[in-house]
Amino acid sequence: MTESGDIALRLAAWWEANARDLPWRFGRATPWGVLVSEVMSQQTQMSRVVPYWTTWMGRWPDARSLASAPKADVITAWGRLGYPRRALRLQECARVVADDYADELPHDYDALVALPGIGDYTASAVMSFAFGERIAVIDTNIRRVLSRVFLGVESRGGAASPVERALANRLLPDDGFTDMADMVVRGSGAVEDAGDAGDAKGMNNKARSGRRPRARRRERPSVVWNQSVMELGAVVCTAKSPLCEACPIADDCAFLKAGRPGLGERRTRPRQRFQGTDRQVRGMVLEALRALPANAVLARNEVAGLWKDHVQLDACIASLDDDGLVEMLPDGSLRLPR
Ligand code: SF4
Numbered sequence: 001m002t003e004s005g006d007i008a009l010r011l012a013a014w015w016e017a018n019a020r021d022l023p024w025r026f027g028r029a030t031p032w033g034v035l036v037s038e039v040m041s042q043q044t045q046m047s048r049v050v051p052y053w054t055t056w057m058g059r060w061p062d063a064r065s066l067a068s069a070p071k072a073d074v075i076t077a078w079g080r081l082g083y084p085r086r087a088l089r090l091q092e093c094a095r096v097v098a099d100d101y102a103d104e105l106p107h108d109y110d111a112l113v114a115l116p117g118i119g120d121y122t123a124s125a126v127m128s129f130a131f132g133e134r135i136a137v138i139d140t141n142i143r144r145v146l147s148r149v150f151l152g153v154e155s156r157g158g159a160a161s162p163v164e165r166a167l168a169n170r171l172l173p174d175d176g177f178t179d180m181a182d183m184v185v186r187g188s189g190a191v192e193d194a195g196d197a198g199d200a201k202g203m204n205n206k207a208r209s210g211r212r213p214r215a216r217r218r219e220r221p222s223v224v225w226n227q228s229v230m231e232l233g234a235v236v237c238t239a240k241s242p243l244c245e246a247c248p249i250a251d252d253c254a255f256l257k258a259g260r261p262g263l264g265e266r267r268t269r270p271r272q273r274f275q276g277t278d279r280q281v282r283g284m285v286l287e288a289l290r291a292l293p294a295n296a297v298l299a300r301n302e303v304a305g306l307w308k309d310h311v312q313l314d315a316c317i318a319s320l321d322d323d324g325l326v327e328m329l330p331d332g333s334l335r336l337p338r
Contacts (some may be wrong), residue, residue, distance in 0.1 A: 004171040007149065008225055014248040020235070022046055023054060025227075031105040031130035032097070033057050038122045038129075039090050046234070052081055063097035063105070066090070072336035075325060076290045084286060085323050089117030102119070107131050125226075131158050132159050133223040134158035134175050136168040141233025146171060148237065152254030157266040173221040240264045281307050281316040289326060289336050298330030 011162050023029065024037040036056060040049045056077055060066035060165075066074070071088065078087035084184050093116045093194070097105055105126065106112055112123035127133040140157075143164050147155035150167060160168075219227070236243045255261075274280055288298055307313040317334065320326040326338050 004150075004173065005177065008173050008177070008221065010222050010248045011228040011232065012221075015224060015231060018235075019227070019231055020046070022050060025129075029057070029130075030062070031107075032063055033061075034130035035105060035118075035122065035126050036090065038082055038125045039086055039117065042086065043083050049081070052077070052079055060094075062103055063094040064103045066094035067098040069322070070338060071338060072294070075286065075336055080283075080287075082283075084325055086117065086240045088324055091116060092107075092116035100132065105130070109133075109135065117140070119160060125192075128226045129225050130221055132220050134172065134220065136165075136338060137226040137230065138165060138168050139230060141230045141237075142168065143238060145229050145233045148242075148255035149253045152258045152261075154255075154262050154265050156200045171225075173199045173225050175220045175222050199231075225299050239266075266303075278312065278316050278319070281312055282320055285313075285317060285320060285334070286325065289334060292335075295335075297333040299336040303334055304334065 019025065022037070022163060024034050025225050029037065031033075037049065037053050040053055040056075059077065060069055069091065071091070071206050072141075074087050074091050075084055078084050081087075096115055097103060099105075101111075107127075109123050109127050112118055112126055113120060124137045127135045128137050131289065138160050140155075143155040143160055146167050147153055148169065151163075155164060232247070232249075236247050242260075242263075244250050244253070244260075247253070247256075250256055285303075288302070288306055292298060303317070304313070307316075315324065317328065326336060327335050329335065
């Protein structure tokens with residue numbers, strides 16, 4: 001058994017019993033749907049993403065449909081997910097996938113990471129969660145859990161260190177790890193041949209294998225490891241208040257054994273307050289534009305009434321314009337881009 005073998009087994013059992021039933025999990029979404037979920041989940045809690053993702057995939061189930069959508073609709077559908085530039089980057093990504101890859105997400109890390117708005121984390125997550133490939137997925141939650149359990153220290157935020165990357169790669173279970181594979185198969189729902197087409201749009205009823213899951217598909221050990229470590233970091237081994245008494249791997253945790261030194265310490269600055277920030281003002285402007293009927297504009301006096309500090313307001317509108325999220329008309333009114 002490997003260094004992490006016993007821990008991987010316990011995490012796999014915990015995952016089977018406790019994984020949140022998010023609609024893009026367990027082989028129920030297309031690779032494109034998985035990518036959309038990952039982009040939406042950056043900076044936003046997964047539980048908040050679910051209604052947005054479900055509506056989005058119902059409306060634009062594949063890259064081609066998103067690619068041809070009006071920008072105003074895309075920005076409006078992004079709603080309150082935050083950091084709305086992500087919506088436009090996702091549409092740029094959709095155009096490349098539709099035009100250069102015949103509407104199929106490439107099954108290749110280098111091609112994925114070359115897509116607009118797709119970084120190492122998202123490309124790795126798609127390779128693992130959508131395509132089942134053995135690759136270390138390194139996000140904040142995974143870094144925190146691995147650092148605590150195996151190094152006994154806090155992961156300090158910022159970019160992943162070489163030590164953290166090396167650790168994640170070293171611990172990734174081999175897909176021939178039969179104890180874990182057996183457990184995963186026992187715990188998973190059977191897989192049946194695809195026949196009826198009852199799934200919602202964007203769901204995986206045309207999976208390349210020609211088969212679709214009845215409940216859960218069989219996942220490889222490396223995929224279960226990535227998902228279970230990430231999930232543990234999201235719901236048990238949280239940054240500020242880890243629930244060590246409910247943790248399935250508490251007996252093996254070096255951080256707990258050491259008395260949880262420096263719990264919650266981070267290298268990055270604390271999150272900026274929201275009230276009064278440019279983020280808040282930009283959000284208010286977009287919210288006012290989203291609330292308008294299709295093709296309507298926000299008149300100059302209505303724009304001016306959104307925020308009393310007009311210097312800050314003008315700067316925020318200019319930055320939204322630079323980001324391609326609004327259009328400024330010659331009479332001073334605003335609208336979402338067409
Ligand atoms: S024992 Fe506590 S610190 Fe260690 S992995 Fe579990 S929740 Fe995290």
